[in-house]
Amino acid sequence: MNDKITKLYDEYMHVASNPVAAAILVLADMRDAPTPDPIIVEPEECTSYDVKATAKRLGVTSKTIYKLILAGQLHSFRVGRSVRISISEIDRYEARTQPPRTNLVPIEDRL
Numbered sequence: 001m002n003d004k005i006t007k008l009y010d011e012y013m014h015v016a017s018n019p020v021a022a023a024i025l026v027l028a029d030m031r032d033a034p035t036p037d038p039i040i041v042e043p044e045e046c047t048s049y050d051v052k053a054t055a056k057r058l059g060v061t062s063k064t065i066y067k068l069i070l071a072g073q074l075h076s077f078r079v080g081r082s083v084r085i086s087i088s089e090i091d092r093y094e095a096r097t098q099p100p101r102t103n104l105v106p107i108e109d110r111l
Contacts, residue, residue: 005026005030008025008026008029008030009022009023009026012025012026046087047086047087048077048084048085048086048087049084049085049087049090050082050083050084050085051065051066051083051085054074054085054090057090058090058093058094065085066083068093069083069085073093074089074090074093075089076089
């Protein structure tokens with residue numbers, strides 16, 4: 001792009017012999033040039049939840065989520081004013097707090 005502007009400026013300087021006039025002509029040409037197609041960025045998959053969504057997923061209140069964050073049991077980060085918790089952190093917390101599975105067989109099945 002800079003090469004194109006420099007080339008146009010040199011051409012107009014040769015014709016106009018006035019740097020201001022050449023610069024104005026370059027700007028006019030650049031304004032009329034077609035703009036490139038916009039770049040469309042698709043939103044990525046959600047990688048974090050806010051406090052309300054985290055509370056809903058864990059089946060607790062937002063207040064409990066804030067308490068877990070303050071206690072260091074859930075790690076969070078801020079995006080602007082929003083407190084966010086990564087999905088991997090929620091998965092880690094769920095795995096840590098679920099009771100261990102045992103191979104106990106109910107009494108009714110043993111009889």
